[in-house]
Amino acid sequence: MPQHKLDYLDLLEAESIHIMREVAGQFERPALLFSGGKDSITLVQLALKAFKPGKIPFPLVHIDTGHNFPEALEYRDRIAAETGAKLIVRKVEDTIKAKGLKEPAGKFASRNALQSYTLLDTIEEFGFDACIGGARRDEEKARAKERIFSVRDEFGQWDPKKQRPELWNLYNGKIAKGENVRVFPISNWVELDVWNYIKREGIELPSIYFTHEREVIIHGEHLVALSPFIRIDEDDVIVKKNVRYRTVGDMTCTAAVESSASSIDDIISEINRTNISERGETRIDDQVSEAAMEDRKKNGYF
Amino acid sequence: MDLLRFITAGSVDDGKSTLIGRLLYDTDSIKVDQLETIQRQSKNKQEGEIDLALFTDGLRAEREQGITIDVAYKYFSTDKRKFIIADAPGHIQYTRNMVTGASNSDLIIILIDARQGVVEQTRRHSIIASLLQIPHVVVTINKMDMVDYSEAAYNSIVDEYSRMAQTLNMKDIRFIPVSALNGDNIVNSSPNTPWYTGQTLLDLLETIDVVRDLDFSESRFPVQYVIRPQSDDLHDYRGYAGKVLSGSYKKGDKIIVLPDHIESEIEAVEVHGIEVEEAFAPQSAVLRLKDDIDINRGDVIVTGSSAPIVSQEIEATLCWMDNKPLTAGGKYLLQVQSRRVRCIVKQINFKLDVNTLEKQEGIEKASLNDVVHVTIKTASPIVYDTYTSLRANGGAILIDETANTTVAGLMLS
Structure with a gap:
């Protein structure tokens, strides 16, 4: 007689797969937003499992800011080839040229906000009615209040006051033409859940998640990788350190953490010991204001 | 854990x-x-x-x-x-x-x-x-x-x-x-x-003991998606993807597909692409059947002695969640698991005072945050259990057909 007991990771996985299948069942042209970061890598793994032995029934979409870590891009191309999923890449650079957008200035000028324009254009170009994203509710307090099926208007805007009630495991993905639903299957996972799952499933990650030597600028409490995308000032302190990335975003706005963690086990014990949150430690762009994420989401960010 | x-x-x-x-x-x-x-x-x-x-x-x-x-x-x-x-x-x-x-x-x-x-x-x-x-x-x-x-x-x-x-x-x-x-x-x-x-x-x-719906007399599996790879090596493969809401499913189980009441037998149970002996609540799984029958999203595969209710006339207690009030005669979409059907709220039977449990009859409309008991008629049959007997298959939502918003949460009875 088998034991009818599931581990919490099994429960989270079952919920996420249920959500993936709701997307495939409710929408005509969904897409999975893939960045090469650990959360979207987890999404791909869940999507693979959800539709086995079939292929993932939607494309992977990467909104390329041009400020990516080369390791993440290499990984992206490889995983797309391995899964047999269609990969669509649209570049923020092209949107800037085509629309005459103003590049943000400053030391760590980030194209993070401009990403929203390219994303909305891509949604329009392919007529995507649902975009699956790897956001988690533990990341940030605006995320903590967002639904799993998050309806956006034709400008991609999130209105926290107009969210649809989401009861039981019933998801309402019904939308008008031009609207779009952002779907977050790993909403209920926390950072450590993702790492424990990656460990359990033996998922391969881009190398920058593990310790490596890198030249970084010491910027307040953050270590920012030297790259062609940031402005180096005379008084900058540049040092070589053993670092790894706890999150993978743009080179301009993702900080490295000093670490000697060379395996998933090392990373898990490091996160268990740390007393700083994921975003607090690694995201330079959220420091601007306490409502930074809330504002970006209202403007179409995922 | x-x-x-x-x-x-x-x-x-x-x-x-x-x-x-x-x-x-x-x-x-x-x-x-x-x-x-x-x-x-x-x-x-x-x-x-x-x-x-x-x-x-x-x-x-x-x-x-x-x-x-x-x-x-x-x-x-x-x-x-x-x-x-x-x-x-x-x-x-x-x-x-x-x-x-x-x-x-x-x-x-x-x-x-x-x-x-x-x-x-x-x-x-x-x-x-x-x-x-x-x-x-x-x-x-x-x-x-x-x-x-x-x-x-x-x-x-x-x-x-x-x-x-x-x-x-x-x-x-x-x-x-x-x-x-x-x-x-x-x-x-x-x-x-x-x-x-x-x-x-x-x-x-x-x-504290977490209640998981493992009542084996009430196995419920709503089909969310049909997997048909149509590749050379899986030419005839047809798998029904869904979540086991309650109970369990094993190879050889006699099943019934509702609401059309088609009988068949389970040929294989798969969890994440791997064939397993049994899938149980609340796992996401894929079922393959012996017979080549037409099953779509919204159908429910059930086993066991106690069948769910299949009906077009339903009573429910609902919490109204929209600024635009509910009136008797209003038409909506009713979603129970993966099944979505058109419906009409025929009658508001009474309003429940959530502070006192008093029932107020002769109500014509329900406003935001009101809890009311209603009678609903659906355009085609839905498959459900009463909320008190099986919570996992007794909840439903109403969707406004034009605004697309979720306007009510329903406990079916």
Whole structure:
């Protein structure tokens, strides 16, 4: 007689797969937003499992800011080839040229906000009615209040006051033409859940998640990788350190953490010991204001 | 490790946010940078003292208005369990949010101010908990420090609550005397309440039995998606993807596909592409059948002796969640699991006062936050169980056909 007991990771996985299948069942042209970061890598793994032995029934979409870590891009191309999923890449650079957008200035000028324009254009170009994203509710307090099926208007805007009630495991993905639903299957996972799952499933990650030597600028409490995308000032302190990335975003706005963690086990014990949150430690762009994420989401960010 | 989802009901005045803050703080779930943000905001506090309530505040829109507009989800874990907290505001106008948060909860924490005892809000939260059939109710009698940790005060509130609860359909009720502010009986047993020998709140949350719908006489599997790879090696493969809502499915099981009542047999059960002996609730799985029959999204594969209800005429208790009121004769979409059908709300039978349980008849419309009993006619049959017999297959939502919004949560009967 088998034991009818599931581990919490099994429960989270079952919920996420249920959500993936709701997307495939409710929408005509969904897409999975893939960045090469650990959360979207987890999404791909869940999507693979959800539709086995079939292929993932939607494309992977990467909104390329041009400020990516080369390791993440290499990984992206490889995983797309391995899964047999269609990969669509649209570049923020092209949107800037085509629309005459103003590049943000400053030391760590980030194209993070401009990403929203390219994303909305891509949604329009392919007529995507649902975009699956790897956001988690533990990341940030605006995320903590967002639904799993998050309806956006034709400008991609999130209105926290107009969210649809989401009861039981019933998801309402019904939308008008031009609207779009952002779907977050790993909403209920926390950072450590993702790492424990990656460990359990033996998922391969881009190398920058593990310790490596890198030249970084010491910027307040953050270590920012030297790259062609940031402005180096005379008084900058540049040092070589053993670092790894706890999150993978743009080179301009993702900080490295000093670490000697060379395996998933090392990373898990490091996160268990740390007393700083994921975003607090690694995201330079959220420091601007306490409502930074809330504002970006209202403007179409995922 | 297991997973427990719970909801906290109460207002800021009851110390609800402080209680959540305390649980997170005492289990080391608040990180230094998050604490610093809170400290910055705790301007009016004395040096070194932090306002734990601020940890649950969310959006700027809410901070500016000093209210909570929505359900926020919080996470923490101990060595024994992972916890998901649905933090729902408790004010009267937010019945809709509490219903939303309660729908997925295994347990509800109802906060009572020890100085106030059972008040209208306590009744409302308890009635909603019983309507939503939350399996466990934990009544935390808070602010015990304000009543000198008096056993008599505690006992009198326990009696008062127990009397009220007799009129409600609640299966498991526990009581704990706490002070969220001082941390009494939250994570650690309090020396201030030597007369209380029961569990602390965290201990209870860590050990309480989580109800999973494993009733094998009621196996339910709504089909979400049909997997047909149509590749050379899987030319004839046809798998039905869905989630086991209750019970289990094994190779060789005789099944019935509803609502069309087609009989067949399970050829294989797969979980994530691997053939397994059995899939059980709440796993996501794929079923393959012996016969080549036409099954679509929205169909339900069932086994066992006790079949669900297949009907076009339904009664339900619903919580209305839209600004535009519900009127008898209104047409909507009804969604039960993966099945969505057109329907008409034929009649509003009565309104339930969520403060008193009184039934008010002769109602013509239901407004935002109203709980009403309705009769619904659907355009085609739906497959469901009564909410009280099988929660996992007895909940439904109404969708406005033109605005597309979710306008009601329904407990089918």
